[in-house]
Amino acid sequence: MSLDEITQCLEATLSSNPTTRISAELKLSDLLTTPDTGLKLAQVLLIQDLNTGLRQITCITLRRYVNERWSPALPQWKGPGATAEVKVQIRQAVFHGLSDPENKIRSLCAQIVSKVANSDWPDDWPDLLDSVIALLSSNSPPSVHGAMQVLLEIIRTDLTEDQILPVLRQLMPLLLNILGAAEQHSLLTRARAVGVFRSCVETLYMVKSQYPAAVKEAVESILPPWLDAFKIILSTDPRQDVQNSSNWDGIALRFQIYKALDAVQAPFHRVLIPYNGDLLTASLNHLNALYSTFVHYYLLAEDSIPAPSESESTGLPQLFCAIVDFLSGITRHARGKEWFVSENTKGLLAAVINWIQVTQDDEEEWLSNANAFVAQEAEDTLAFSVRLAGLDMLASLVEGYRPVAMIAMHQVIQEITTQSDGARSAGNTNWWRPLEAMLAAIGSQADEILEYIDDEVDMGNPKPTDVETLLVNVIPNLLGLSDCPFLQGRAFVFASQYTKVLPEQLAGQYLHATVQVLEAGEANIPIKVSAVKAIHNFCQGIDDALLVPVIPRIAKAVGPFLTVTSEDTLSLVLESLSVIVEIDGGKWMTPDLANSLVVACLDVWMKNNKDPLIISVLTEILASVTASPAQGVYETAIKQALPPLCNAIMASTEAEHWITGAAIDLACSLVRGAPDTGLGEGFLGMLAPSLFFAMKTVEDREVIQKDFTQLRTWSDPTTGQSGLDSVLAVIAKQMQSQDESGGLVIGDLIIHLLRRAGEAVLPILPELLQAMINRMKSAKTATFIQSLVIPFAFLINNQRDTVLSLLESMNGEGRSGLDILIQTWCENEETFQGFWAQRVSTLALCSLYASERPSLQSITVKGDLIIKPETRNVIMTRSKTKSMPTEFTIVPFPVKALKLLLHDLQADGEAASKGLGKVASDVGSDDGDSEWAEDPDEINGGLRPNEMAFLSDMLGAPIGLPFDNDDMLDAPDDEDLKNDQVSQMDMREHLLSFFRQCAARNTNNFSAAVSQLNVDETLVVRRIVGQ
Incomplete structure (x- = not known):
């Protein structure tokens, strides 16, 4: 097909006539399978006289060709592939397109180059990177733009670990030259250079752990010149980018700089230390200097925002979010301390509150869209929002500099309250906006503020933030402002966030006012939603005596x-x-x-x-x-x-x-x-x-x-099957299934059936137990095995001799049911989950040992792991395990039962070590490290006791509690099992008594069984018996 014919086919795909367009698209799909189509497309896209739309569809079609016909290494590969000669020509053509005068063509060519690079670089396109860097060094802005787009993709996806550092050393100085060449390159090109720099920083972080010394040296040599450049640019007045300017491209550059600074501070914050003070000052200056522009274009929407010079648009909300993201990183980790001890904290807090005011667009959307109004402050929202970014930064400020932040809040509350009163008296219709933003900000930190106030009062200090004055003198006057629905709603929510410090009478008044709003038919969305929020808080914070009426x-x-x-x-x-x-x-x-x-x-x-x-x-x-x-x-x-x-x-x-x-x-x-x-x-x-x-x-x-x-007396009216039979049918079906994902659920079902059925289950018990034994032989997963064993443990605790007789009479593949159960039980006992299940298993083992039944004495099971000299201190891979299989000692079941019971006793939280005089620590060790003593400061990873306690609270782990008190570790147990006698008993005392009685009576030839325990276990038994 000639170049003209393929061009006509491409033009037809843009036709407004559906028939013509679909026919052309089908024809084009057929053409993509021919060898020379890719080259023809590449030639068409370079014809600059064609209209942009036609060239764009050509690029898009060529991109599809590359995805499907270039290489089997690409995920959308279909084949057949292009020849090596054709690929060379296509690569040259699309690379030439990186310098095209048309921005859209450059961007599409950059995507194609990046896609080809995924497959061909560096093996089949070895000079690609050098060619891109050469473009970057040219004096042509279009070429520089195209090169940077390709570099972004290569840096993100194609560089290997050993290529990253050499490439970045070559690339970073060139990008810095572009950033500094304000006369030669546009603001957007310079902004893109900073964007590539940010990707380079993120890539450095990726290899930091692999090449720590090289990355450290690169960071210390490469980053400071960039930070110097950023400091200089940010020190200039940002108003020059928004006043008397046809576009706001300068805002895009500042936005990229702050995004880059945020990328630097996370992994390489030390290099920022000398710059923090200047950068913090510049950030506050930006917020203050650009605020009047923000009010004009966004807050009050008095004019249209200037259009960008290119398709990319970066406005003041994006810049604000980038600034406060950077500030959040600094404040959260309490960096830049010298800067925050002055009036700067108050200035920063006031500036952020200014920027998070309700805008005109917010009002219009929230008045008609309740979901948008709720989402704008939801903690888990993914929506972009100036308010959310500002509140997040405020939380970081309170976290990093709580005392200073609290003082600043007190001052800002007084200032904004006074200013709002003055604006309202002067007839300013927007007087409510700063007050609402201030209440939103202070309300968002209610928990931290209340906690800090309590701490200060406990130490005899005055309250650092006077929230009560707001609640008593300001908020009541706002509850009836139906002409300011956002402020009115905010007042309700604010009061509910501070119920802890509300006087009882005032709390009742607030609650009644909120109820009246909920019941009012004419209230609009912000008021109704705010009232629901307030009720949610009141119900959690106010005394029930006020709520019940x-x-x-x-x-x-x-x-x-x-x-x-x-x-x-x-x-x-x-x-x-x-x-x-x-x-x-x-x-x-x-x-x-x-x-x-x-x-x-x-x-x-x-x-x-x-x-x-x-x-x-x-x-x-x-x-x-x-x-x-x-x-x-x-x-x-x-x-x-x-x-x-x-x-x-x-x-x-x-x-x-x-x-x-x-x-x-x-x-x-x-x-x-x-x-x-x-x-x-x-x-x-x-x-x-x-x-x-x-x-x-x-x-x-x-x-x-x-x-x-009811279950026992009910019968299916259609089949006549009883409720009990129906449950058994379900259990049987689950046990027959090869899918073991039901695991603990089917076990719990059986347990509750056995516990509730009583004698009603006796007629079907043999059949049920036989089915469970049969399934036990093929069970694979730990949870499913537990679901089969624990019901036996429960029955043994209640009807031991009956159950053991049944098991002895069962046979399967030459083994008794008892042998199958005991072998499975002993091999999996230490994996059992659930507080109740573990205790039932322990009690049943005690009962089995005490039964002295001959059939149990004759069963042998796996004992301790055999440690061979050639496997000691060796990590056993699958291949090593195959050549040197794991081996265990073989011991009689009574000996194994004692081992498991001793393990349960010693694993019983601190109870074992406390009650047994720290047996474990008294037992000698043969590891040769007995002379090492722990440094108290290094225990718990260097955490102090109070820090460890705090961490444990956060993780929900108990400190110093016996295992008996630990309900939180075994959440699967339901309330019925938690109230069971097994859960309530003193298990430690039961086990100690069991061992002492066995020793006194020589139950099941106890002394002989103890002689087969290992050294540590024998010492523990002696300590128990000797107490």
Whole structure:
């Protein structure tokens, strides 16, 4: 095909006629399979007389050709590939395009060059980097621009670790020359040079750990000249870039500089130390100097923002965010201390509050979009926002310089309050904006401010920040300002954030005012949403005595929001409602209110049945509603919720399996809220058919746990199968499946069945145990093995001799059921999870040992790992393990049982070491390091005791608590198991008593078994017996 023909085909793809366009696109797809099409496209794109649109579609088509026909190394490769000769010509053409006068063509050619480089550089295109650097050194702005775009991609994706440092040493000085050549290069070209520099810094950080010395030397030699240049540019007045200028390209340069500084300070902050003071001063100057422009173009939107000289646009909001991101890094790590001890902190705080005011655009969007209004301050939002960036910087300032920041806050509060009063008196319609921003800023740091005030008061110092004056003298006057809805709403939220210091009478007044807003039909979005936020805070911070009289009104007012909100607003309403319904245990709930809340919750679920977070909150709300002790509430909630949930379980299809799971979760929440007397008449009769239909794939232990009586008496009206038989069918199906992901769930189901069924399970017990033993032989995962062993442990604790007789009579592949169980149990006991499960296992081992049963004495199991000289202190890879297999000693089961029980006793938190006189530390060690003593300052990684305690609190780990007190480590245990006698007993004392009684009676030939323990274990036993 000739050049003209392919050009005509490309033109046809731009036709407004769909038939012509589609026909041309199909023809072009066929042409891409021919060998010379790529070269023809490359030639077309270089014809500068063609219109830009045609050249653009040519570049896009050539990019597609490269993706599909260039190399099998590229992910979209289809083949056949171009010949080596054609590739050379295409590479030359697209490289030439990097210097094209048209910006869009340069950018597209840079993408193609980068894509080709992914495959060809350096092997098939060895001179690429030198050629790009040569372009960078030219005096042609278009060439420099094209070269920088390619370099960005190469630096990010194509440089190997050993190429990075040599390339950067060659590249950085050239980029610095471009930045400094203000007469030769445009502001945007210089900004791009800084962007490439930032990528270089990020790349240096990537190899810092591999080449620490080389990177350190490179940083110390390369970065200072750049930082000097940045300091000089930032010291110039930024107003020159926005006043009397047709574009704001200078803002783009300053933006890139701050992004680069932020990239430097994280990994290489030491090199910034000499510059911090100047950079902080320059940053504050930028915020103050550009503020009037920000007010004109953004805050009040009095004029249109000038268009950029190219397609790239960087405005003042982006620059502000870049500045405060850099400042956040400095303040968070308490750097630049000398700068912050002066009036600078107050100036910085005031400047940030100025910039985070509600803009005209914000007002228009938030008045009509509740989700946008909620998201603008949500902690987990991903939305770009000047306010969020400013509040984040404020949090960093408080974190790094708390005393100075608190004093500055006090001063700024007084100044802004006075200025706002003056502006309001003068008739300034925007008087409310600074006051609202100040309340947002101070409110965002409520926890830190209140904590600091408490600390200062405890030390006898005056309060550093006078929040009470705001709450008493300022906020009450703002609650009725319906003509300033954002300030009015902010006042409600602010008061709720500081409930801790609110006088009781004033707290009651604020609460009643908030309720009135919720009940008012005419209030607009900001007021309603702010009132919901405030209620959420009040319910968590105000005494229940104040809440109880109005909580029914609050629930009644908030409930209807569920059906008219979505996304962020819905999440806020749900979170608030989940707190509301827990107040005073729900004693205030009425059947009518419960009915409306349940209906609304189900409506929310049907609209959001794929959202796990929403479903999670809904389950909590329904559980709280049904748990209300008020007359008729539980019955009303069940009557309203259960039928649609059962219908959903039955109606959901394989393609909508999540509906089944969510519906069962919601049904379980009803069960959790049920009274102790049971689920109520008819509950299981309604739920069971759909539940057992669904339980072919899922399990529900909660129904068994809550009301076994109904389960036992219920029978399927269609099959006549009893509830107990239905549960067993589910268990059997799960055990037959090769998918072991059910793991602990099926084990818990069996446990609850055995615990609740009592004698009712006896007729089917042999069949159940046989099925479990059969599945145990092929079980692979630790959780599934535990689900099969722990039920046996439970039964042994309750009906030991019966169960052991059954196991002895079972046979499988020449082994007794007892042998299969004991072997599996001993090999996996140390992997068992869950506080209750571990304790049941321990108790059952004690019982088995004490039984002195001959069949147990004859079983041998794996003992201790055999450490061979050739494997000592050697990391065992798979190949080494294959050539030198792991070996264990073989010991009788009674000996292994003692080993496991001793391990459980010694692993019992600090209880073992305290109760046994620190046996472990008294036992000699043969590692030759006994002369080493720990430096107290190096214990816990150099953390001081108070720091370690704080860290442990953060991680949720208990310090110095016996294992018996450690409920938090084993979250899987439910409340039913936590209240079980096994969970409540003193396990340490039980084990100590067990060992002493065995020694006194020589149970199961105890002395002989102890003689087969290792040295450490024997010493522990002697210490126990000797106490």
